[in-house]
Amino acid sequence: MASARKPALKSSKSGNREETQALILSAAEQVFAEFGYKGATTGRIAELAGVPKANLHYYFKTKENLYHQVLEDIVNTWFAAAAEFDSIEDPEEAISHYVRLKLRLSRERPLGSKVFANEIIHGAPNLIGYLRTTLKDWTDAKARVIEQWIAQGRIRPVDPHHLLVMIWATTQTYADFGVQVAAVLGKDDLEDADFETAAETLTRIILRGLLAGAD
Amino acid sequence: MASARKPALKSSKSGNREETQALILSAAEQVFAEFGYKGATTGRIAELAGVPKANLHYYFKTKENLYHQVLEDIVNTWFAAAAEFDSIEDPEEAISHYVRLKLRLSRERPLGSKVFANEIIHGAPNLIGYLRTTLKDWTDAKARVIEQWIAQGRIRPVDPHHLLVMIWATTQTYADFGVQVAAVLGKDDLEDADFETAAETLTRIILRGLLAGAD
DNA sequence: GTCTATATGCTGATAGAC
DNA sequence: GTCTATCAGCATATAGAC
Numbered sequence: 001m002a003s004a005r006k007p008a009l010k011s012s013k014s015g016n017r018e019e020t021q022a023l024i025l026s027a028a029e030q031v032f033a034e035f036g037y038k039g040a041t042t043g044r045i046a047e048l049a050g051v052p053k054a055n056l057h058y059y060f061k062t063k064e065n066l067y068h069q070v071l072e073d074i075v076n077t078w079f080a081a082a083a084e085f086d087s088i089e090d091p092e093e094a095i096s097h098y099v100r101l102k103l104r105l106s107r108e109r110p111l112g113s114k115v116f117a118n119e120i121i122h123g124a125p126n127l128i129g130y131l132r133t134t135l136k137d138w139t140d141a142k143a144r145v146i147e148q149w150i151a152q153g154r155i156r157p158v159d160p161h162h163l164l165v166m167i168w169a170t171t172q173t174y175a176d177f178g179v180q181v182a183a184v185l186g187k188d189d190l191e192d193a194d195f196e197t198a199a200e201t202l203t204r205i206i207l208r209g210l211l212a213g214a215d
Numbered sequence: 216m217a218s219a220r221k222p223a224l225k226s227s228k229s230g231n232r233e234e235t236q237a238l239i240l241s242a243a244e245q246v247f248a249e250f251g252y253k254g255a256t257t258g259r260i261a262e263l264a265g266v267p268k269a270n271l272h273y274y275f276k277t278k279e280n281l282y283h284q285v286l287e288d289i290v291n292t293w294f295a296a297a298a299e300f301d302s303i304e305d306p307e308e309a310i311s312h313y314v315r316l317k318l319r320l321s322r323e324r325p326l327g328s329k330v331f332a333n334e335i336i337h338g339a340p341n342l343i344g345y346l347r348t349t350l351k352d353w354t355d356a357k358a359r360v361i362e363q364w365i366a367q368g369r370i371r372p373v374d375p376h377h378l379l380v381m382i383w384a385t386t387q388t389y390a391d392f393g394v395q396v397a398a399v400l401g402k403d404d405l406e407d408a409d410f411e412t413a414a415e416t417l418t419r420i421i422l423r424g425l426l427a428g429a430d
Numbered sequence: 431g432t433c434t435a436t437a438t439g440c441t442g443a444t445a446g447a448c
Numbered sequence: 449g450t451c452t453a454t455c456a457g458c459a460t461a462t463a464g465a466c
Contacts, residue, residue, distance in 0.1 A: 209424030
């Protein structure tokens, strides 16, 4: 989105720039997730990325810029994934697929989910525009599909927006609140089997709660 | 839990100590919720409470102490409320009651919920012991009740722990992620009517998803 | 492009007068 | 008990040698 880079034909010696940037971004996601925006220090991010602190500022100028980049990466990932939800016609299949997709993202990118959650909890100062435009439009489009299903008698009447909120909350909680879930399950960390049980429990309850004919 | 105070018979002139402490605690909850632990400054908390910063340190000694107090208050409030869930025999009534109770807490004390959420997201460094003991015990006890309901054929078989996680996630999201929910609903803030719709949507889906006989 | 050394500003905490 | 003035430490960001 920002400046157009040079033709990139230098290619002389050391580890290239994109690699270093990716390394810093990954470290930043981890540190922001663990300590929050203010609690994260550029020193710790640089250390984790294995670069001197001055390099981090050379590549990203400010801590705030770096944070924006991390947020943008996460939002893009989620949005790309959400596109998959569009194409499915059958409500049972669509919802089941979406729940499992979101759970997989919670499993595979919990750090990104935590950075996002942190931003929202603190009032979304950097994402409020995105929430009110892109996300709202996507949600409204999905809500219309759900309303069609209801009108066709394929699922019971429920508020479509709150149904979507429900799916977000129940799936993301396995990333954001993973420590708490693990604790009440009596484990140190969540494993693949726990995510499978979660998927089955969630789809079972939500689908049985929605489908008109039952079973 | 800490030290026993003096007999409190001074009662001479200015605004008394408990009042000031409560003022600081309330301000702290708000600032910690909005900015996180590190992002919150004692200066801002003191300003919001209307006391000089030195007074804050006189009453609570350190920022960390103050944070612990805020966390303890929240946990106590939630735990006291959770006791209500115990006594109800009928699964439909018990779950419906618990969902509405949790939603009411999200409505009435969103700031406390946010401080708690923040703590968990960052790995629960100050609450991990509580999660693994008190909360786990409470959850296991509830899970046993749910398993009885299943054994008696009163609700369909689901994983009791994941069901409880589901209820926590879906109700607390209206506090922690209130900004996001409001945004996709096209409003600036959530109102009583939104919480009522949430309660109906959640109980409808969860109860229909659980009850054996349907309808 | 990379890195060491440093400047500048802010925050938690306290000293000490009232 | 209350508050002003201040200190010590730390974090962001940059200057400037390599």
